[in-house]
Amino acid sequence: MEFINLKTQYEILKDNINNRIYNVMEKGNFILSEEVAEFEALIADYVDMKYVISCGNGTEALQLIYMAYGIGKGDAVFCPDMTFIASIEPAVMLGAHPVFCDIDLLSYNLNIESLENMVKKTINDGIYIPKAIISVDFLGNPSDIDGIREIAKKYGLLVIEDAAQGMGAINNGRKCCSLGDISATSFFPTKPLGCYGDGGAIFTNDINMKNILSSLRVHGKGKTKYDNVRIGLNSRLDSIQAAILIEKLKVLEQEIEKRQEIAFYYSKRLCEYLCVPEIGNNMRSSFAQYVLMAENEKQKRFIVSYLNDKGIPTLYYYPNPLHKLPVFRNLEYSDDYYTNTIAYCERAFAVPFSPYIKKQEQDEVIDAIEKCFENL
Numbered sequence: 001m002e003f004i005n006l007k008t009q010y011e012i013l014k015d016n017i018n019n020r021i022y023n024v025m026e027k028g029n030f031i032l033s034e035e036v037a038e039f040e041a042l043i044a045d046y047v048d049m050k051y052v053i054s055c056g057n058g059t060e061a062l063q064l065i066y067m068a069y070g071i072g073k074g075d076a077v078f079c080p081d082m083t084f085i086a087s088i089e090p091a092v093m094l095g096a097h098p099v100f101c102d103i104d105l106l107s108y109n110l111n112i113e114s115l116e117n118m119v120k121k122t123i124n125d126g127i128y129i130p131k132a133i134i135s136v137d138f139l140g141n142p143s144d145i146d147g148i149r150e151i152a153k154k155y156g157l158l159v160i161e162d163a164a165q166g167m168g169a170i171n172n173g174r175k176c177c178s179l180g181d182i183s184a185t186s187f188f189p190t191k192p193l194g195c196y197g198d199g200g201a202i203f204t205n206d207i208n209m210k211n212i213l214s215s216l217r218v219h220g221k222g223k224t225k226y227d228n229v230r231i232g233l234n235s236r237l238d239s240i241q242a243a244i245l246i247e248k249l250k251v252l253e254q255e256i257e258k259r260q261e262i263a264f265y266y267s268k269r270l271c272e273y274l275c276v277p278e279i280g281n282n283m284r285s286s287f288a289q290y291v292l293m294a295e296n297e298k299q300k301r302f303i304v305s306y307l308n309d310k311g312i313p314t315l316y317y318y319p320n321p322l323h324k325l326p327v328f329r330n331l332e333y334s335d336d337y338y339t340n341t342i343a344y345c346e347r348a349f350a351v352p353f354s355p356y357i358k359k360q361e362q363d364e365v366i367d368a369i370e371k372c373f374e375n376l
């Protein structure tokens with residue numbers, strides 16, 4: 001059994017994708033071509049944002065945002081303690097100070113109370129100036145954007161949405177990628193909308209930001225490529241990836257609906273044994289991953305090794321809280337602030353999931369977990 005089945009999707013879309021790729025090669029325009037412009041228009045329309053700036057990957061999408069807003073030395077950026085390091089890494093690279101916040105044990109997203117406490121603590125400490133909150137739609141579950149906005153407004157902070165896992169998710173009628181002051185996403189192959197390599201995008205309704213970001217992604221270009229007005233990056237979505245994404249976007253809604261059905265079936269049958277994902281009212285998760293939570297670490301280890309012995313793969317998203325990563329250890333954040341994140345890491349594991357997982361494979365996973373509980 002595969003953890004994420006990408007092959008079936010390719011089998012289904014093969015002719016269209018191959019034609020599109022072939023077309024790009026025939027035309028010979030590989031960078032910032034009409035395919036890129038076409039995809040940008042389609043994805044802007046899908047998430048209902050005015051401007052999209054596609055770029056090299058999700059990490060660079062975030063880096064470009066941090067650069068565009070001038071976030072760097074002396075600034076504090078607030079980030080959930082449970083996310084992929086790429087949410088905060090580019091800010092740290094630019095000299096900003098990461099402040100990790102605990103998560104909520106139901107949604108696994110940023111806990112608003114912890115966020116406010118950490119903002120207050122940062123202000124009291126008086127070393128770094130609070131600048132931005134990175135709001136992550138973790139595992140595809142939309143973050144509590146209203147709660148985050150309230151704190152942002154109270155303390156004058158920018159809200160950057162990291163929707164790398166949230167493409168296709170909805171919060172109160174609004175798509176993820178449109179929930180922050182500015183938003184970033186990733187088209188890494190295993191994300192809800194993935195290409196066949198690296199890719200990413202930034203979403204904004206601010207024409208000024210759109211112009212700055214368009215310049216930053218091409219070496220800080222001015223009116224032309226060779227009258228550079230700022231220091232930028234080389235970060236572009238290439239035409240072949242854009243061509244692939246145009247075809248994949250056509251089936252995204254259908255796939256997200258399929259993800260709801262599959263998650264619903266898992267949850268219905270597994271909720272008597274384990275904590276299943278809690279998706280809030282008026283929310284639709286994109287279920288980038290389907291994560292279960294055992295009662296404790298020992299039980300989790302038992303289930304995971306039982307599943308693995310049966311040839312069922314599992315993964316941890318993610319095995320460590322950010323504050324415990326070796327690279328951040330020097331910041332000396334106390335575990336006391338992060339009890340929920342620590343519990344999540346001890347107890348959570350992801351099982352095989354994709355819009356193309358077969359019913360029979362789902363039943364195999366469920367039956368194995370049921371057996372596990374007979375043996376516990």
Ligand SMILES: *Cc1c(COP(=O)(O)O)cnc(C)c1O
Pocket residue numbers: 057058059060083084086087136162164165185186187188198199200
């Ligand atoms: C995947 C991911 C990123 C980074 O995207 P890449 O395209 O791999 O650079 C950033 N944040 C989160 C939450 C992610 O899951």
